[in-house]
Amino acid sequence: MSDNTALHDEDQAAQDAMIAAGANEPGAMGGKAKDFWPSFRRFLGLLAPYKWAFAFASLLGAIGVVLAVAGPKILGEATNIVFEGVLSKTYGAQFEGMTKAEAVAALRDAGQGDVADIIAKMDNFNPGSGIDFESLRVVVLWAVAVYVVASILQWLQGYIVNVIMVRTMWRVREDIERKINRLPLSYFDKVQRGELISRVTNDVDNMTQTLQQSLSGAITSMLTVVGVIAMMFSISWQLALVALIALPLIGVIMGVIGPKSQKAFQAQWKKVGRLNSRVEESFSGHALVKVYGREKAMSEAFEGENEELYEASFKAQFLSGVMMPSMQFVGYLSYAGIAVLGGVMVANGQIRIGDVQAFVQYSQQFTQPLTELGGMLPVVQSGTASAERVFALLDEDEEEPDAVDAPTVPEDGRGVIEFRDVSFSYSDDQPLIDNVSFRVEPGQTVAIVGPTGAGKTTLVNLLMRFYETKGGAILLDGQPVAEMSRADLRSRTGMVLQDPWLFAGTIRENIRYGNASATDDEVHAAAEATYVDRFVHSLPDGYDTVLEEDAANVSAGERQLITIARAFVRRPQVLILDEATSSVDTRTELLLQKAMAALREGRTSFVIAHRLSTIRDADLILVMEHGSIVEQGNHEELIARQGAYWRLYQSQFEHAADAAEGDD
Template sequence: MSTQTPTLPAQPQNGLASIKRILGLLHPQRFIVYGVLVMVLLGVIAQAVAPLLLGRATDVIFDGVIGLQLPAGLTKDEAVAQLRSEGSDQFADMVSGTAAVPGVGVDFGALGRLLIIVLALYLLSSALIWVAAYGLNEIVQRVVRDLRSRVERKIHNLPLRYFDTHSRGDLLSRVSNDIDNVSTGMQESISQLVLAVLTLIGLVVMMLLISPLLALVALFMVPASVVATALVARRSRKHFASQWAATGKLNGQIEEVFTGHELVTAYGRTADVERRFADTNEELFRSAYRAQFVSGTVMPLVTFLGNLSYVGVAVLGGLRVVASGTITLGEVQALIQYSRQLAQPLAQIGAMVNLLQSAAASAERVFALLDEPEQEPESPAPTLPWGRHGSVEFDDVSFSYDPDRPLIEHLSLRAEPGQMVAIVGPTGAGKTTLINLILRFYELNSGRILVDGVDITSMSRAELRSRIGIVLQDTWLFGGTIRENIAYGNPHATENQILSAARMSYVDRFVRALPDGYDTIIDEESGSLSAGERQLITIARAFVAKPSILILDEATSSVDTRTELLVQQATARLRDDRTSFVIAHRLSTIRDADRIVVMEDGRIVEQGTHEDLLRAGGAYTRLYDAQFRALVD
């Protein structure tokens, strides 16, 4: 049930490169990004200026309090000189550093104006940052929408080989979980990072303008925080990569088990499945726990460093106000506020860097999918005009899935228009591979395949496949009505064409008995229909497509005897006037084939009619006798 599932290594190949690619996705929205940056910058400036004005408001109050303690009628210089003469040198130094007017109290008018300006600045800052966040959300959602579209187009352009070697659950995890994580990372980290970086720059500039010495005391935490964040990010990166790789692995197991739930239960392997799930779930738990624990240490580290800075600024600033008067109380208050605010953007940067590490790990998985080699480019048009006769020719064809293990070598075969060619042989002989090559699911190593005399590599895949109808052993019906499932073979089919195809394939016989008829809704696994009824619907789908070439791959292998007769009659009608390739293990179903091709190890060992091959007494006779003996036994 499982398939080979390549996964990314636990350690990302290049987290920085993935982050650059994430940011590169913003390029089409660059003008909106510039507008967002301008609004954030203006908001940060308004936010950075507000504490300075609050400090000035404090100075107005402080100056008024000091002024009332000084004798009225004196100038400030005279008051300072009088204090020195009285031996109050420290108080005199403090007064000299203020704008106090002796005998004059608090200027409430100036105080009110400053507070109104501060309030306006805070309101303006909040409004600008809110609008910027709204714009960034618009940008990110557009980017994620385009990324999903790119992944969708990529999936349709990947060769079948990719799906043969990758777990569907892991692929779904990349398309859904990983893209969602990239979206979350961009949404939260980019806006917060831009705001935090600009805020940090604004705070540093304001602190240096007020007091370079105290600014240096406060800023010692910046390099310390950067070093701490870098060390934590380096450790958390590999854990985030392991987390998302384990998520994809777990999703692959879940998808596999749900698809084969009946078999798992029937063979009593529930305990084994639960054990595998528990092991992978434990792996996911440990990697997610380590990633979150390691990344979670950034905030307390930065907060601790911020507290040290806060204490240093408060103590040294207070001493300078009292001892020398070289700085005002309001300026110290502003510096303390700035130092307290300084911790917030640093903590945000640390947290967002780790969030970006998680997003980068997911982005690396998405980009790995986008970087997968696509199908070989196709020609825009056939080199020669061609009709719908249905002749198919294999001309010296060689092909292998693995270069070290040859499969088909120098195979030549021709099917004339209207012929039924049956392909038989043991498992692994290359029967289904021939069909995949006709459909160009894989490209040839050498040789060529001609349809109506035209090399299939010189025409578009869509044009080629529009002329081929397929009925496989494993039926596939999507969630929708029976009518929609039949019309899937030809989206432009009329109601009469759908009903005609249903009657020709005996679908009409059981659909009429359903309460909603052709409007009956069937689920993805079509559990409301039997295996034979599902197969008949796929035959009706092929009827509607009106192909010139028909491929039947064990179309009757999974149905009961009574339904098998209906399927055989329906496929016989479908084969009329069409070139058909029939892969069969029941040799009794291909006796009337125009040609039977016997394959072994990728080679054609015999070909001819049923009677001719039996008379030859070769490989076909051995297969036929083995089936006959099995029936007799």
């Protein structure tokens, strides 16, 4: 965050040009989404590290499905035992002592051919015997055992799959965190923070929900479909064909509604990101909105984008809501066909009534997972749309990695900094810094002044390697910084920005942020040197006072004092002060100048300033205009030349004199 804050108003025009140039690049926010299937395959590829655990879970699921699919067949046998026992009892007196064949022949002779066909299909017809309760008990116990074991196995499968999914999304969040730390500062210049936060939070959460809601169920559903088809064909191929008529109809529904639903969810999540950006801007700049009386305009803009999100969400949810009822309707048609044809076949003696009962259950088990798969499709489409946005972030170009053998900054380095013909631009058609050259000796203080947009902050950003030069070289103690490790280079540097940034935590922790190994005594010494100690003792918990949201429980000047103490405790070789005293009052500024003079002693320091009165004692003053150094020297030398620096100084002096006359 502090890196991003280093960009200020003087470079805004160049940043805007860079944003415009990068708006249509692949992976840019709001760009065209990738194809569904490549993104979906990559989405599933996130599970690759757990493939063996996933295979074991699938095996458990397969066994559980086999047992669950066998259940209706077993219960159908129980129905057969009851039905055949009832018929045996009913015709017991009429055919007592006869075999089944003799009873069937007698029924045909009596003109009861339909009943004869039904009895002929029975396996156990014993006139007068009644229901075989012992066989029925065994069959029911088998059914209960099968369903219990199937439920346990499916629960284990779901548990393992959920563990896999949770750990997978944990890895995704870790990858995103590492990715953000590897992205160049230029990336954060061309994206809105709300859009980025939406990808890191909303889109990742949506991916998690997609895996949790669909993956485990999808495995079970697909295995169930395969197992049920096999069982249906084992009972009756005629009824199985009736059931399979649902497949092409379901395919048509998915083929027609699916792509439209995918596009609708893509649009929905893009608009979620835009709305989050709007909310983040509104909250971050809440005071500014009120100052300029823009509450109504912000509210109207929010309402417009919220309405667009409503329309996109309604369309996405409508299309996803249509899919499942449509597939259920197909299932009902299939169910009706099976019931009619099954009844006819029982009457004709082509199938036993228990088998028809089992088949009806199978038809429900067949259409139900297909319907569930159809219901999962919108969820998968929504999750894949979010995955595309996350993958776009993960695929962004990173900073060039440091060389393995990158030279380190010597601990006892003198701190000599040299710019040799350095050139830089945010976009190729708008150069910002052109052939800048100067040398800073150890212990010197260099002040950089110039009008807004001159490139002052960009100059120190190049020194910190927040951006890479387009030409020339920057050397630290004779070594090109481009060849050094960024972490090592920045570890020798302390930076105080114009906009103070404090983290959630205590004042002590925020000061120690500059040096994690600093002792409490060193933290207190830094606080005393930068006059933080003056106001800390007035707080209820002193150094252990927890800073509220945006450090609202301390003033802007006190926030800046804490950031200066943070740089003080770091004891860096190179110190960068970017309008570091602009948020404090004049008296505090005088005290801070004394503290920073002690901090700068023996260190190479860069001071960016608009108020020229604060840099009169600088060893070297660089005057920049349009990305070039037009003058350099100390205060007396530059005043004597009566050039660009003299004009800046005179304009500030005249402005101060006019203000004083106005006060009179």
